[in-house]
Amino acid sequence: MRPELAFILFLIALTSACDTINQLFLKSAINSLASPRGNFQEVFKFIFKLIVIPRVWLSFLFSAISLCIWLFVLSQVDLSFAFSVDSMHYIFIALASRFILQERVSLKRWLGIIFIVAGILLVSLS
Amino acid sequence: MFKNKLTLKILVFLIFTDFLETFTHLCFKKSVLLEPGLAINKAGDLLIFLQGAFLSPFLWLGLLSVFCTFILWSSLLSRIDLSVAVPICSFSYILIPVASIIFLHEKVSPFRWGGVLFILLGVVFVSLSASEKERALE
Numbered sequence: 001m002r003p004e005l006a007f008i009l010f011l012i013a014l015t016s017a018c019d020t021i022n023q024l025f026l027k028s029a030i031n032s033l034a035s036p037r038g039n040f041q042e043v044f045k046f047i048f049k050l051i052v053i054p055r056v057w058l059s060f061l062f063s064a065i066s067l068c069i070w071l072f073v074l075s076q077v078d079l080s081f082a083f084s085v086d087s088m089h090y091i092f093i094a095l096a097s098r099f100i101l102q103e104r105v106s107l108k109r110w111l112g113i114i115f116i117v118a119g120i121l122l123v124s125l126s
Numbered sequence: 127m128f129k130n131k132l133t134l135k136i137l138v139f140l141i142f143t144d145f146l147e148t149f150t151h152l153c154f155k156k157s158v159l160l161e162p163g164l165a166i167n168k169a170g171d172l173l174i175f176l177q178g179a180f181l182s183p184f185l186w187l188g189l190l191s192v193f194c195t196f197i198l199w200s201s202l203l204s205r206i207d208l209s210v211a212v213p214i215c216s217f218s219y220i221l222i223p224v225a226s227i228i229f230l231h232e233k234v235s236p237f238r239w240g241g242v243l244f245i246l247l248g249v250v251f252v253s254l255s256a257s258e259k260e261r262a263l264e
């Protein structure tokens with residue numbers, strides 16, 4: 001593997017990790033509120049209540065970091081390559097669920113993750 | 127919690143979010159394409175690079191599209207299970223290479239399509255395992 005490619009893969013992993021942290025903060029903030037019922041108006045009220053929670057701002061901060069790294073990655077490689085490899089956030093989320101949140105990760109999900117890893121390897125080799 | 131079955135209306139909205147997401151990443155890519163070829167050696171170069179990207183209207187169009195996707199996606203998720211929504215939205219893993227070929231003139235090798243296929247399969251498996259959990263909660 002060429003060193004530049006390894007560096008780009010590392011950066012994409014970093015954006016995926018930032019996205020995962022962002023999702024964890026967002027999920028914990030959303031869990032602290034009652035979930036909204038059906039209609040769009042209720043959903044807007046829900047989003048308004050959500051954005052005053054400090055954890056949501058932390059989540060935005062990580063999105064901003066992720067965006068900056070993502071822009072740099074896009075300036076270096078093809079979009080079709082970068083977007084496919086970015087699917088590695090599924091792997092991070094599964095690992096975070098298993099080891100940080102202590103959730104049970106089913107066999108089917110590990111199988112899915114193996115497919116995603118295989119896909120990323122194929123895309124990276126091309 | 128009661129959730130509606132997948133209706134045609136929800137399906138259309140889900141596919142619309144796929145297109146929005148594709149549009150977002152096309153805009154992001156466009157915003158950095160306008161930058162002259164650069165090799166970044168110092169942290170200062172990165173700031174100059176980001177400044178250039180943030181001055182591009184494409185970037186702001188992309189961010190607007192992210193915002194719309196976020197609103198649409200959150201409203202859709204209150205009406206449909208995540209395990210149904212995610213596989214439909216992983217359609218963007220196909221849309222993005224197609225859009226890259228058409229609008230950015232990138233070349234996508236059969237090898238890369240093979241990889242995309244594996245990723246799609248993986249995403250479907252991951253979301254199927256979510257549906258087991260949802261059923262267990264009922």
